Amino acid sequence: MKHLCRFLFCALAFAFGQAPLLAEAGVILKMTCRAKGQEAELCEAAIKEWARKKKEETGTDVKVEIIKLPQSSSESYAFTQQLLGSQAEDVDIYQVDTTWSVFLAPHVVPLNAHFSPEEMAAHFPVAIQSNTIQGNLVAIPWYADIDVLFYRLDVLEKRRAKPPTTWEELAKTAQMIQDYERRFDGNTRFCGYVFRGKSYEGLMCHVVEWIESFGGNVFSPGSLPQEDRVIEAFTFLSELIPKVSPPGVLNYTEEEVRGVFQLGEAAFAHNWPYMWALAQMSGSPVEGKVGITVLPRGKADRESVSVLGGWGLCVSKYSKHQDLAVDLVRWLTRHEEQKRRAVKASYLPTIVTLYGDPEVLAKNPFFLPISKALSTAIVRPAAFFGRLYPQVSAAVTSIAQSVLSKELTPAEGAKQLIQAVETFKQRAQSSPEDPSAAS
Amino acid sequence: MSWSREKTAWAFVAPCLFVLLSVAAWPLLRTIFLSFTDAQLEHMSGAKFIYWENFKALFSDKDWKQSVYNTLLFAACSVPCETLLGLFVALALHKPFKGRGLLRAAVLVPWAIPTIVSARMWGWMLHDVYGILNELLVRVGILSAPLPWTASPELSFWTIVMVDVWKTTPFMALLLLAGLQSLPQDCFEAALVDGVSKKRIFFRITLPLLRPTLIVTLIFRTLEALRIFDLVYILSNGGPKTMTMSVYARRYLVDYANVGYGSAAAVCLSLIVALITILYINVGRHRILEER
Amino acid sequence: MSTIALKNVTKSFRDHQIISGIDLELSGNACTVLVGPSGCGKSTLLRLICGLEEPTTGEVHIDGRCVNTLPPVERGIAMVFQSYALYPHMTVFDNMAFALKISGCSKTDIAQRVHKAAKTLNVEHLLDRKPKELSGGQRQRVAIGRAIVRHPKIFLFDEPLSNLDAALRVKMRHELARLKAELKTTMIYVTHDQSEAMTLADTIVVMRDGRIEQAGTPLSLYHHPENLFVAGFIGSPTMNFLKAIVEKIQSQYLVLRFDSGETLSIPITRAELSARKPSLSLGETITVGIRPEDIKEEVSSTEDGAIFSGKVSLVENLGNETHVWVTLPGGATLNLRQAKKDVPHALGQEVALLVRAARCHIFDPQGKAIQRTQKEAACSP
Structure with a gap:
């Protein structure tokens, strides 16, 4: 028995010792990928296909390891910054947010050379533009994200309410429904309107949407802020808690919003479209009861404003397998793959023609109205603020939270917001080291 | 010790010292160095000396002052709670009873779970809509409506204190239990024979004899409490009301990639912790010397 | 009190x-x-x-x-x-x-x-x-x-x-x-x-x-x-114990025979003998106890007692007194106490020891003492 154990131990040690040698026989690519919802599974499935095809066509054994990114985009940003900033060769492909382009520019392979002009034109222009820095395509768009308004078909029908078109209508309808549900139906947990209120990038998107949809004009570089419009927007915000939204909303990210809505405890949810597929899955408490519409406007005569989010893929300049990596990136972002992701998990494609594809629309009827919003979506001023952008985001969300929790009056909040953004704008412009220049 | 024995001793200690120096001393020195520069994460090689600028900016930042206040308040609230509760638990576990071994192991579970995991767990339990804590309290009638434990600026601080007390009481209990069990048992019997009541025994005999252990435990725990990071990071809503010094330093170091400024915050954090530790030890030493 | x-x-x-x-x-x-x-x-x-x-x-x-x-x-x-x-x-x-x-x-x-x-x-x-x-x-x-x-x-x-x-x-x-x-x-x-x-x-x-x-x-x-x-x-050094067999039960005496062949007649009354229930029978083994200070060196017996001969196996000289261990044929040892003035012994020396009946304690096979009034207190040397 003792000898058997010894033999086993030696055999195992030998086998493990050989592992690095075995690994060197093939190529290993490493890729970061978000794991929110079904993203990771979708990614892995696509990668498997690609690896199989590669083996068939060229005989090279390629293994792709996925590094799962944290749920919060701010966290993912920090992670990506550290790796690229230290010029690590470990990771070849990064999944990147549209707001990171300025930082990414000096560290990635420009993808213009690897995509034909027709391929690039197939995407939404704003998607390509937000990923282009000084003429270099920093990352190729993978999917778009745009905030939409989810609502409960059955609950609205019960109360004979229509999907709101302005924020004021939303507040009124949501409050009415919340009152009814809590008082007359005895459901003390029901909420009118839930959104991402934690102090992070998700709230920043909301704030830009709210402010700009009221006409605040705060965030575009070179624009003149309209203080009274901002006060209007903040007045709407300050009256949300607790009659329309639960106080806990100040700690919600995407998943918490989805949790509340999918459990059936909210009438309206303000979130990314990925929630659709999950909420409509069999077994979900709200299956078949979900409606989507564009975000409400500030006033009846204004336009609905959505912030364009979205993620793309880039290839690290320090990668040892750039050609293979670019090939994989091309595979993952092509027409068929974007369609598959749309049908399977309702990820918004960036390729325009897919919005007319009958299969896609059958699964996601709300894509049609959304596609118009996509082409008119606004971009966050990340490129303009460059390195300062995280600080701008932190300051703005902090003020928004104070207004939401009634610590600041709308007037005070508006003043502080405009002041803060203006100060940052000045710093960004006068910074000796131009943040948008490649170093 | 003869010279050759000393040499051998150094030879044995040297590898450990080397590891310690490289893992702890090098980053510490580098952080201090960086705090005097304007280093940025994506551009570390281009860092320039700006001397005291970072520190000046730090001291005039109201968010930093709020963080320092939050951290000190947090330590001042959670450490006494943990110590008292820990003492209570230790006294309960001191007397042998059936199932004591099992209970001792069970009591350790909160401490054993990694903070990240238990913070996430508490985050879900404390959720205002689908959290079980609110559900239970509303059902039982203690609350009329669910509370936003982690979201409300007023409540979130105390929620974090509560979770920290839950997590750390077992640690304190175990340290104090060890102290209790090392006390000479015969003078407790003598006290019984002398007719001293149980309450008196605790205050006049147990506590004074336990003082050295208490002081060490308090120092240990205060140091940890001043460095608190994971609980705050996971549970809080990111606002300035609950930000502690470590969270502040990380925000600047990582989120804003401002390595110079973040290092300055980290250096200040270390200095504050060191100062409080020295104070504690001095007070403690006087007390312990008094005994002698 | x-x-x-x-x-x-x-x-x-x-x-x-x-x-x-x-x-x-x-x-x-x-x-x-x-x-x-x-x-x-x-x-x-x-x-x-x-x-x-x-x-x-x-x-x-x-x-x-x-x-x-x-x-x-x-x-x-x-x-x-x-x-x-x-x-x-x-x-x-x-x-x-x-x-x-x-x-x-x-x-x-x-x-x-x-x-x-x-x-x-x-x-x-x-x-x-x-x-x-x-x-x-x-x-x-x-x-x-x-x-x-x-x-x-x-x-x-x-x-x-x-x-x-x-x-x-x-x-x-x-x-x-x-x-x-x-x-x-x-x-x-x-x-x-x-x-x-x-x-x-x-x-x-x-x-x-x-x-x-x-x-x-x-x-x-x-x-x-x-x-x-x-x-x-009780008593230091401890009492010596020897095993003996009851040979004769007479009206005023109990005759015991030791392993090494010596006999000892112990004065005891009928009443004291019958106090032990059941009464002693012939052939039973009883234990005889004698304190070290009650053993004297004596070649012939002028008093009632038994003479045991043996070889000195251990001598402990404490300065004020000496303890001597004597091994008897049969393996048992007797420990006696010598005063300072007595002549010291050498190892292996042959000695003869007197065990006086009046100073003996007897114990039945269960270890209980058979009390006698004719026991003499050890106040006289």
């Missing part, structure tokens, strides 16, 4: 019986010493009397009152522990004053009592020190002082001298004897050292395996042990 009575007391710890059915009565201002080998239950008995343990069955009475459920302080008891049990964080003064402070004595009263006790025990110059600054003997005295100041009805001592070195032990023994005379309170003293028992006790209680073997005055235990165990326990 208190009366302590134990009625059918047993004590078990988790199915392990430490004390089995003890009945004992101690009265008057006596010093009772509980003595016995380790594990005999004497400390447990003391703790039962003190109130630190409760008896599993039976009752403890103090001054006629059942005190089973009374805490120690209400029994009027003070105890001196084997490890002294001083409060390490208090000064000697505070140690001695603590109990008085708890019971609410006035400051002047406390100071007076403490100083008096300290003077009695010679620790007045140590009142400001902490226990860890004191030597073993000093700590012992402080522990005693702590007990004294309370003016208790009963003093309990749990092997107080066992942690001290030999010379200090003798000195403290004398101090305790002096204290005993001074205080005139009931004392119960536990020790495993039989010489302490012999010197301090008014009554000795010998215990073994949770039972009382014999209780009585020191000399009665010495001269009239009731069984083999007590005979072998």
Whole structure:
């Protein structure tokens, strides 16, 4: 028995010792990928296909390891910054947010050379533009994200309410429904309107949407802020808690919003479209009861404003397998793959023609109205603020939270917001080291 | 010790010292160095000396002052709670009873779970809509409506204190239990024979004899409490009301990639912790010397 | 002066019986010493009397009152522990004053009592020190002082001298004897050292395996042990035991034959013989006990007794006396005590020893003594 154990131990040690040698026989690519919802599974499935095809066509054994990114985009940003900033060769492909382009520019392979002009034109222009820095395509768009308004078909029908078109209508309808549900139906947990209120990038998107949809004009570089419009927007915000939204909303990210809505405890949810597929899955408490519409406007005569989010893929300049990596990136972002992701998990494609594809629309009827919003979506001023952008985001969300929790009056909040953004704008412009220049 | 024995001793200690120096001393020195520069994460090689600028900016930042206040308040609230509760638990576990071994192991579970995991767990339990804590309290009638434990600026601080007390009481209990069990048992019997009541025994005999252990435990725990990071990071809503010094330093170091400024915050954090530790030890030493 | 009575007391710890059915009565201002080998239950008995343990069955009475459920302080008891049990964080003064402070004595009263006790025990110059600054003997005295100041009805001592070195032990023994005379309170003293028992006790209680073997005055235990165990326990060096067979039972004598062939006629009356039930029969093996000081070197017997010849196997010369071990043919050894003036022996030397019948103790096959009145007390050489 003792000898058997010894033999086993030696055999195992030998086998493990050989592992690095075995690994060197093939190529290993490493890729970061978000794991929110079904993203990771979708990614892995696509990668498997690609690896199989590669083996068939060229005989090279390629293994792709996925590094799962944290749920919060701010966290993912920090992670990506550290790796690229230290010029690590470990990771070849990064999944990147549209707001990171300025930082990414000096560290990635420009993808213009690897995509034909027709391929690039197939995407939404704003998607390509937000990923282009000084003429270099920093990352190729993978999917778009745009905030939409989810609502409960059955609950609205019960109360004979229509999907709101302005924020004021939303507040009124949501409050009415919340009152009814809590008082007359005895459901003390029901909420009118839930959104991402934690102090992070998700709230920043909301704030830009709210402010700009009221006409605040705060965030575009070179624009003149309209203080009274901002006060209007903040007045709407300050009256949300607790009659329309639960106080806990100040700690919600995407998943918490989805949790509340999918459990059936909210009438309206303000979130990314990925929630659709999950909420409509069999077994979900709200299956078949979900409606989507564009975000409400500030006033009846204004336009609905959505912030364009979205993620793309880039290839690290320090990668040892750039050609293979670019090939994989091309595979993952092509027409068929974007369609598959749309049908399977309702990820918004960036390729325009897919919005007319009958299969896609059958699964996601709300894509049609959304596609118009996509082409008119606004971009966050990340490129303009460059390195300062995280600080701008932190300051703005902090003020928004104070207004939401009634610590600041709308007037005070508006003043502080405009002041803060203006100060940052000045710093960004006068910074000796131009943040948008490649170093 | 003869010279050759000393040499051998150094030879044995040297590898450990080397590891310690490289893992702890090098980053510490580098952080201090960086705090005097304007280093940025994506551009570390281009860092320039700006001397005291970072520190000046730090001291005039109201968010930093709020963080320092939050951290000190947090330590001042959670450490006494943990110590008292820990003492209570230790006294309960001191007397042998059936199932004591099992209970001792069970009591350790909160401490054993990694903070990240238990913070996430508490985050879900404390959720205002689908959290079980609110559900239970509303059902039982203690609350009329669910509370936003982690979201409300007023409540979130105390929620974090509560979770920290839950997590750390077992640690304190175990340290104090060890102290209790090392006390000479015969003078407790003598006290019984002398007719001293149980309450008196605790205050006049147990506590004074336990003082050295208490002081060490308090120092240990205060140091940890001043460095608190994971609980705050996971549970809080990111606002300035609950930000502690470590969270502040990380925000600047990582989120804003401002390595110079973040290092300055980290250096200040270390200095504050060191100062409080020295104070504690001095007070403690006087007390312990008094005994002698 | 208190009366302590134990009625059918047993004590078990988790199915392990430490004390089995003890009945004992101690009265008057006596010093009772509980003595016995380790594990005999004497400390447990003391703790039962003190109130630190409760008896599993039976009752403890103090001054006629059942005190089973009374805490120690209400029994009027003070105890001196084997490890002294001083409060390490208090000064000697505070140690001695603590109990008085708890019971609410006035400051002047406390100071007076403490100083008096300290003077009695010679620790007045140590009142400001902490226990860890004191030597073993000093700590012992402080522990005693702590007990004294309370003016208790009963003093309990749990092997107080066992942690001290030999010379200090003798000195403290004398101090305790002096204290005993001074205080005139009931004392119960536990020790495993039989010489302490012999010197301090008014009554000795010998215990073994949770039972009382014999209780009585020191000399009665010495001269009239009731069984083999007590005979072998009391007295140092221990009594010699030889096995013998009953050869003849006559009206005034019992004739015994030893393994080595010698015979011994022991004077005993019929009544004393028949006191043992069932009566002795021929051929039974009994044990004969003789103390070392009762063996003389003698070639021929002019008195009633038996002569044993053997070779000297071990000589221990203590300076004031010598202990000699003689091995008899058959393997048994006899230990005799020689006075300083006697001629010393060499190893292997042949000697003849006289064992006088009048000084012998006889024990039946079960180890119980067959008491005789014709036994002679060993006062004459």
